[in-house]
Amino acid sequence: MAASYYNSTVSKPAIPEDAPSGDDLTAHHVKDKHGETVKFHNPHPSFGETLRLTAFAMGRKMIWTRLMGDMKDPDVSAVKIPTVKPTFLSPEGPPPTALRATWLGHACYFVEFPSGLRVLFDPVFEDRCSPVTWFGPRRYTPPPCAPADIPAIDAVVISHSHYDHLSHTSVSAIAARHPGAQFFVPLGLQRWFRESGIERVTEMDWWEDAELVLKAKAGGDAAAAAAAAAAEAKVQTRTPDSIAARVSCLPCQHSSGRTHNDRDHTLWASWAVSSGGKSVWFGGDTGYRAVPRVAEGVDDYGPEYEALPRCPQFAQIGRLRGPFDLGLIPIGAYKPRWIMSGMHADPRDAVEIFKDTRCRQAMGIHWGTWVLTSEDVEEPPRKLMEALKKAGIPEKGVFDTCATGESREF
Template sequence: MNACTQSAAVSEDVPRHHTAGGFQNLYGSAQQHKGLWPYLKMRYFDERFPELPSAFPFAAIEPDHELISQPQHDLQLTWIGHASALIQIGGRNILADPVFGERASPLPVAGPKRYSKPGLSLAQLPPIHYVVISHNHYDHLERETVEQLGDSVQWLVPLGLKAWFNDLGVTRVVELDWWQQAALGGVQFTLTPTQHWSRRGFGDTNATLWGSWVVEAGGRKVWFGGDTGYAQPLFQEIGRRLGPFDLALIPIGGYGPRWFMQEKHADPDDAVRIHQDLGARYSIGIHWGTFILTSEPVEEPPQLLAQALARYGVPQDRFLVLQPGQTWALRTQTTAQAQPADKETGGVR
């Protein structure tokens, strides 16, 4: 079993994001989550949600199984769909928020249904060493996947979630607070803040923590955003403490309507600002193109992202969207003709 070292808390005082009954955000209103009934009113009376698309231009493609099974680069990312991704770094295979089921719901026959199949199935994955979880919502934490992977992998979760895993018989779980770190088998994991919320049942709102992950190995550094609203001081602090990053996985969907979602879900404009705040060399858009969870048209996030990149003067090839199953790699060029500034390039396969 890999050795694990966990850092001490930043201060002996109770952190500001801790409350008597759980956790809170550091920015925005005191309660980002407006509650179930306001959501249902918005969903079914105030806003018109899109229909399931008959054809989706970003549908899953056949993955490059050879490249995934035998990585040729020191950093590879394969988008599975929504917030789920396979990160291959430093000779380790890391899953982020793996969700493979048909619905992001506690019910097998109701709730948001997947309209784009996973880019990789569980059976197609290479041997997984670690799994990072951003928070406990059903579109990020799937019980069936946890039960299937079980103790064959090492799980890393935000504070308060370890007991839920233990109840399922899963014991290889490292639980961290914001800014705490775990060193495992040559990979360093840091849980960093986001602006979001948590709930899995009817009486556990914000009882467990939410967050993002920094993964460092082999001289490379990745930030996985999970799900978050925008708070500039938060992301600037992450960039200042731990950046710059070779790659950031940044949410670009789940933002409509803005009057309801703004504080907890980034839109493409927010995503570009997060990219800049973090000091990311490359970014890939996640948290879109899989489930209808909010009111924006399903094809809109990449369109608005392209507009935001132009507005902020960020080259289009520095913040990409992928199709499920598509692999992005940070390539190291070794040709004598390569100039120093061009020795590393990011590209898709």
């Protein structure tokens, strides 16, 4: 079990004054005749009609698309996404002077804030993102580390219930090793966590905020332990007596489900975390605009399609909560576009989301780990650079990708 120098408290989630008003707050709730929320949906036309089909109808469409040769698994036999062994700052030492973010594969990022706060987003360390260990998408890029290699975790943020974003094995291992870690999840997922034996969980709806406060344990445990470790290492420490963070559950455009009969029974979300004067927006998994089937090589952002509805929630996030120092924005799992675009952004969409949310810098997530769709697995970074160039944004240094396990400072 990892040492914890802090006790944490979380305020009751609440809608702040800078949230949208009126029907916007509950437009994503589907209610029964008694007014009780029974499931969730995407309220905007940008989600498209294809993804509103039943699970059976969607499965039939995808099988037919595969039979017609329009959805082929990419070859990963020669693929090698760069991987490095991650380095994490010691919890006994000083916090980083900048925002420090480490990509651990797919949508999983570990972020160390200048305040000393350490947050893990969408941790999945397993070989397969599947309900079983013997079937389903298998990693072609190994995880750069195990949960036990992360020395301190104060909070874990989950975007939604799909297996490539929520792993029972991973969250259980994290909770066991870091019993003080607080889990933040969208509406409907608290029950799943409690049934998994994880009690420190806060469930939130879109636009709700919660304040996370970490305070040094009574008796000076934090300061004493840090000082002792620093003396042994002959370095200075400045472990803070308390750490405060604002955690915000925000909209995105996606779906949820872990079985054949619980589709959209729990909410999906993007998240913002602010602490120590730095802020991160985590896109999780999201679409931006549903596009129709177009001929190969046709630009679905061209004149014929430029008026297609865009999800208005990202500009709303940027206006009400931005700007953000760092955006973690999905760029992969987007082909065939006519099926996937409503719920999975491609690199061009990602750049538009980047601009809408007013992120100062960004890193691409949701690629380079599992075969989930039919694009070449090394295509997303290339397409991202093309999209940045078209948008008049520098191709390097603003919205980047990195090696699995690599850390960047912002």
